[in-house]
Amino acid sequence: MSAIEAGARAPENLWRQEIRATIALAWPMVLTNLGQTAMTATDVMMMGRLGPDTLAAGALGSNLYFMPLIFGLGLMLATSPMMATELGRRRHSVRDLRRTVRQGLWLAILISIPIWLFLSHGEEVLLAMGQKPDLAHEAGIYLHWLQWAVLPFYGYIVLRSFISALERPGWALVIVFVAVACNAFFNWVFMFGNLGVSSMGIAGSGLATTLSSTLMFIGMAAVVMLERKFRRYRLFGRFWRADWPRFRGLLRLGLPIAGILAFEVTIFNAAALLMGLIDADSLAAHAIAIQIASISFMVPLGLNQAATVRVGLAHGAGNPEGVSRAGWTAFVIGVSFMALMGLVMILWPHALIGAFIDLADPANARVISLAVSFLGFAALFQIFDGAQAVAAGMLRGLHDTKVPMLYAAIGYWGVGLPLGVLLAFRFGLNGAGIWIGLASGLAVVAALLLGRWLRRDRIVPQLAIGH
Secondary structure (H helix, E strand, C coil), X not given: CCHHHHCCCCHHHHHHHHHHHHHHHHHHHHHHHHHHHHHHHHHHHHHHCCCHHHHHHHHHHHXXXXXXXXXXXXXXXXXXXXXXXXXXXXXXXCHHHHHHHHHHHHHHHHHHHHHHHHHCCHHHHHHHCCCCHHHHHHHHHHHHHHHHHHHHHHHHHHHHHHHHXXXXXXXXXXXXXXXXXXXXXXXXXXXXXXXXXXXXXHHHHHHHHHHHHHHHHHHHHHHXXXXXXXXXXXXXXXXXXXXXXXXXXHHHHHHHHHHHHHHHHHHHHHHHHHHHHHCHHHHHHHHHHHHHHHHHHHHHHHXXXXXXXXXXXXXXXXXXXXXXXXXXXXXXXXXXXXXXXXHHHHHCHHHHHCCCCCCCCHHHXXXXXXXXXXXXXXXXXXXXXXXXXXXXXXXXXXXXXXXXXXXXHHHHHHHHHHHHHHHHHHCCCCHHHHHXXXXXXXXXXXXXXXXXXXXXXXXXXXXXXXC
16 A cells, blocks of 8 residues: 555544555565675675685675675665655656666766776775785685676666565565575585686685676666566666766765765764774674674665655655655664563573573683673664664655764764763773663663654645745
């Protein structure tokens, strides 16, 4: 059920219908996000079989790869609210959706070029950062093959935004889980030299990810060209035709989204580096706790994406009650789920930690103790993380991204990081201080975003887009 159709229903049923529509849209997105996480986890697991040095080099390469990738991803995500708002304004719009997809793909090509240039010098960049030469060399080899995954991945994101705006995200779920299986198979073939192929080592993992990302784009392109509901849009028709106003609109909307993602991702990278300055046990415990938190975060991330679509549809239709209903529905579901996950972390921390480390090994005792304490902070962290994630998606549906980017900078780098450093190193709280800083930064961002949502009637005087 679309946000427009919802407006025609009896008022007493609207909230129930909104809940059903939000969950129906969000759950395939949640599973899709989990599938993409599983692809990365597969790479890490299989690299580990090549030895600790290969795993370390792969981790260095992956971190360098994700730095520019996340920024470009923010630009691609701008296509979702633009298409949702257009569909809210004109439910059967075809040409405008096609133009948005086309310019999104143009933007994917243009942003991939500087990313390729940067990653092609990955070894030099890592050496300049002070990394060990042998690890930097291996990471450079990995990036040489991995960098070509950027463009097909961005193309997949643009097409996923299209089918999500039409509230049909199930195809993305099917494609990403096929890609997970293919990625594991390609790793097995190319990394380890099976089926008569010469062993490529870490380079094989980069090739596997590139091939899997290419299959994801090809699969999604086949869906939008062949599936009856999508093919009438003829998304690849007249691909060469420019639409510069729309291109600039994507940049205006997408650059702040990219900034938000960059501020958020880099604060967690900084936290890991700070943990390494404390000691190896703190870093290991942090890695376990943050991985657990990351898995549960896939739910509010899916709700973020669903909220953008649902709010955008109501926004385009000029339906302020629908905007409010869509936003609050996603927010309550997201925060409630994260509160439940926080309770699980408090009540059963050892069961969660046991999935990552041998609880019976005495050598792991300090890591386990630290991880339990970090999960206690993560329980509070969960609520704030869910709140800021969904609230950002709600505001994105209103095309409100510039001020939220400033909020992210203030919360993460103005509050979270300085407070974490102060508590960890000045007041001797060590790893616990880092986690308090992270939770505080997320709380500030969540409060600022929620406050802006509550003032949306003054920020966006009329919900129907007039520009």
